[in-house]
Amino acid sequence: MSNSLTIYIFIFMLATFIGLEVIKRVSPLLHTPLMSLTNAISAISLVGSIELTGTHYHDHLAVTLGTIAITASFANVVGGFVITDRMLKMFKKREPVKAPAKTGGAA
Amino acid sequence: MSIETFQQYTYIIAAACFILSLKWLSRPTTARRGVTIGEIGMGIAILGALLTKGMTYNWIIVGLVIGALIGLPLAIFMPMKDVPQRTALSHSFGGLAAAVVGTAEFYLHAKAGTVPLTHFEMGALVMEVLLGYLTFTGSLMAFGKLQELLPSRPMVYKGQNAVNLTLFAIAIGCGVYLVADPSKTVLFPVLAGLSLLFGVLLIIPIGGADMPTVISLLNSYAGLSASAMGFVLNNPLLIVAGALDGSSGLILSIIMCKAMNRSFTNVLFGGFGQVAHVAGAKEQRPHRSASAEEAASILEVASRVVVVPGYGMAVAQAQHKVRELYDSLTKAGVDVKFAIHPVAGRMPGHMNVLLAEADIPYDRLIEMDEINPEFAQTDVVVIIGANDVTNPSAKTDKTSPIYGMPILDVDKAATVMVIKRSMSPGFAGIDNDLYYMDKTMMLFGDAKAFTGELVKELAAAKAGV
Numbered sequence: 001m002s003n004s005l006t007i008y009i010f011i012f013m014l015a016t017f018i019g020l021e022v023i024k025r026v027s028p029l030l031h032t033p034l035m036s037l038t039n040a041i042s043a044i045s046l047v048g049s050i051e052l053t054g055t056h057y058h059d060h061l062a063v064t065l066g067t068i069a070i071t072a073s074f075a076n077v078v079g080g081f082v083i084t085d086r087m088l089k090m091f092k093k094r095e096p097v098k099a100p101a102k103t104g105g106a107a
Numbered sequence: 108m109s110i111e112t113f114q115q116y117t118y119i120i121a122a123a124c125f126i127l128s129l130k131w132l133s134r135p136t137t138a139r140r141g142v143t144i145g146e147i148g149m150g151i152a153i154l155g156a157l158l159t160k161g162m163t164y165n166w167i168i169v170g171l172v173i174g175a176l177i178g179l180p181l182a183i184f185m186p187m188k189d190v191p192q193r194t195a196l197s198h199s200f201g202g203l204a205a206a207v208v209g210t211a212e213f214y215l216h217a218k219a220g221t222v223p224l225t226h227f228e229m230g231a232l233v234m235e236v237l238l239g240y241l242t243f244t245g246s247l248m249a250f251g252k253l254q255e256l257l258p259s260r261p262m263v264y265k266g267q268n269a270v271n272l273t274l275f276a277i278a279i280g281c282g283v284y285l286v287a288d289p290s291k292t293v294l295f296p297v298l299a300g301l302s303l304l305f306g307v308l309l310i311i312p313i314g315g316a317d318m319p320t321v322i323s324l325l326n327s328y329a330g331l332s333a334s335a336m337g338f339v340l341n342n343p344l345l346i347v348a349g350a351l352d353g354s355s356g357l358i359l360s361i362i363m364c365k366a367m368n369r370s371f372t373n374v375l376f377g378g379f380g381q382v383a384h385v386a387g388a389k390e391q392r393p394h395r396s397a398s399a400e401e402a403a404s405i406l407e408v409a410s411r412v413v414v415v416p417g418y419g420m421a422v423a424q425a426q427h428k429v430r431e432l433y434d435s436l437t438k439a440g441v442d443v444k445f446a447i448h449p450v451a452g453r454m455p456g457h458m459n460v461l462l463a464e465a466d467i468p469y470d471r472l473i474e475m476d477e478i479n480p481e482f483a484q485t486d487v488v489v490i491i492g493a494n495d496v497t498n499p500s501a502k503t504d505k506t507s508p509i510y511g512m513p514i515l516d517v518d519k520a521a522t523v524m525v526i527k528r529s530m531s532p533g534f535a536g537i538d539n540d541l542y543y544m545d546k547t548m549m550l551f552g553d554a555k556a557f558t559g560e561l562v563k564e565l566a567a568a569k570a571g572v
Binding site: 004005008011012015016017018019020022023024025026027028029030031032033034035036037038039040041042043044045046047048049050051052053054055056057059061062063065066067068069070071072073074075076077078079080081082083084085086087088089090091092093094 | 125148200201211332352353356
């Protein structure tokens with residue numbers, strides 16, 4: 001086992017624990033936006049796709065598959081962030097205005 | 108500083124941004140900041156990738172343009188009710204991207220005169236391709252079911268699990284062989300093909316009510332395949348971002364499973380909904396139905412009301428009418444809350460998004476554990492399009508297929524109103540004892556239309572006073 005390999009496994013382990021800790025704290029209220037945000041973030045495969053496509057321009061298979069991968073992951077990047085923001089914009093708190101009316105009755 | 112070093116720095120910054128992004132998402136007040144920092148991180152990472160030495164950009168630009176043309180309209184014009192479908196579709200994109208990059212890498216390294224992959228890298232590549240293709244077709248199937256292009260009932264046949272497990276075992280076998288001997292390139296298409304097929308077969312027996320778990324699971328797979336890609340390409344940023352997504356999907360799947368009192372294996376191989384018909388055929392029992400006018404007169408004098416939304420509300424697109432009901436009751440001095448069961452709807456948090464879309468303040472949306480003790484002090488519970496999550500037999504009847512599933516204790520309230528099309532049982536096909544209780548009023552009709560009538564009656568009653 002090479003040295004960099006163990007380091008990668010280390011990174012994976014630590015990132016998984018960070019992920020578990022951070023995501024446990026996300027309110028169930030926001031589970032749908034959470035899923036679309038993590039979806040956008042995991043579209044980081046875009047980085048791998050770009051490197052593959054850009055550096056193997058003599059290889060038709062690599063360029064074709066790489067371009068497909070860039071398309072698919074960039075669609076997720078753009079779409080994921082936009083839709084997460086669209087959803088989060090809808091979550092509003094109105095309690096300070098509404099609460100007093102609770103027992104005050106209709107005017 | 109060399110370009111390579113600079114590139115590594117951009118990746119480190121991007122990874123930090125992603126972690127912050129998820130951290131800030133934890134609360135609604137900071138959540139939008141989380142999206143912004145995530146976007147910044149992604150921008151920096153893309154910049155870093157574009158700086159790779161010796162690149163040609165033509166096809167990269169083509170891919171980026173087409174990707175934006177697909178992603179943007181999908182995000183901007185998609186109605187909120189379609190969130191589960193879009194999520195499934197984006198999981199399939201994610202799986203596809205990882206899988207085809209893995210495929211390209213495999214054939215690049217299989218060529219003569221190139222550096223062969225190490226056993227470990229090949230192992231990661233096999234994982235990437237297996238999970239990637241499986242997520243691709245599995246999520247497309249989930250999309251088809253959610254979009255109702257495919258029947259959403261579980262499709263079960265005899266020996267299904269045996270077939271699935273055999274295929275999966277063969278796929279794993281091919282993978283292991285490839286790791287041991289990467290020169291057996293002929294096995295690669297077999298592995299890819301079986302993964303594609305397994306994705307389809309895995310989702311065929313999944314019914315609509317299990318979608319929240321399955322979507323979470325596919326979310327996790329998509330992340331793990333991106334992470335595996337990082338191992339193959341020696342890119343720690345991919346490892347980190349993929350692991351974050353993987354753990355997120357894992358947590359959500361566990362929450363969904365717990366909320367149904369079922370295990371992963373049971374969800375994936377159980378064929379839920381088949382048990383159904385045995386319990387469904389019971390004798391006719393008396394129930395009490397009521398008109399909108401009667402219901403409104405009870406709601407009017409209530410002081411605490413809890414609304415229980417379910418998938419039926421989403422189907423009928425009743426959330427805006429529910430908001431009108433909320434407004435008119437709140438104005439009349441009634442305390443209105445919403446009880447959200449974790450698996451209500453077709454994906455985690457589905458109900459929250461729909462109700463938020465209808466401008467209902469999120470602090471009125473209460474989780475199951477928090478609202479359950481409050482039902483005893485509740486005057487009226489209004490159930491709109493929910494069924495199994497309110498079924499008291501989950502607590503009392505050991506023979507019930509949903510026995511042990513945590514439910515909303517609506518039967519503790521003084522009066523229960525159920526807006527429903529007919530007496531027909533819910534998805535799981537289980538008769539709901541709640542409907543035959545003395546305190547229950549069945550309000551037959553379309554969720555949207557009936558809620559609208561309730562609002563009208565409330566307004567009329569108020570005007571009359």
